[in-house]
């Protein structure tokens with residue numbers, strides 16, 4: 194763990210993976226990989242069928258940034274709102290989580306850090322599913 198932006202609060206290390214991985218430049222590469230994985234996966238790519246490519250990239254970037262604790266914070270409420278009408282199911286959410294895992298693993302992010310990112314994403318599961 195880099196020391197920058199880190200502090201101990203109640204015995205837990207805070208500071209974001211986003212900073213640890215090197216911020217925007219690295220994130221952009223992770224997004225490219227994640228984007229490819231999502232768009233070639235027929236479990237989920239149809240959700241993006243009517244989304245233009247620029248918006249898709251924006252979505253993937255925001256998703257990754259959120260997962261890594263980067264800038265752009267979302268509330269459950271706003272996430273519920275933007276995914277309303279999609280009726281997302283657990284298998285869709287799980288597929289996205291898997292691609293997040295694989296995209297990070299591709300860049301040698303260690304498994305402990307990947308778990309942390311996956312847990313962050315999990316916090317929004319109930320806000321996003323079945324809406």
Ligand code: HEM
Nearest residue numbers: 237240241244248251252255256259275285286289314317
């Ligand atoms: C923690 C999980 C997620 C986060 C943080 C997230 C984030 C967002 C955000 C911020 C938007 C607003 C529009 C934008 O920025 O482009 C959005 C829209 C959208 N999300 Fe998600 N999302 C999540 C999960 C999912 C999942 C699991 C799916 C489908 C498999 C999905 C599919 C979409 C689609 C299709 C849109 C609308 C894009 C458009 O056409 O404008 N999202 N999401």
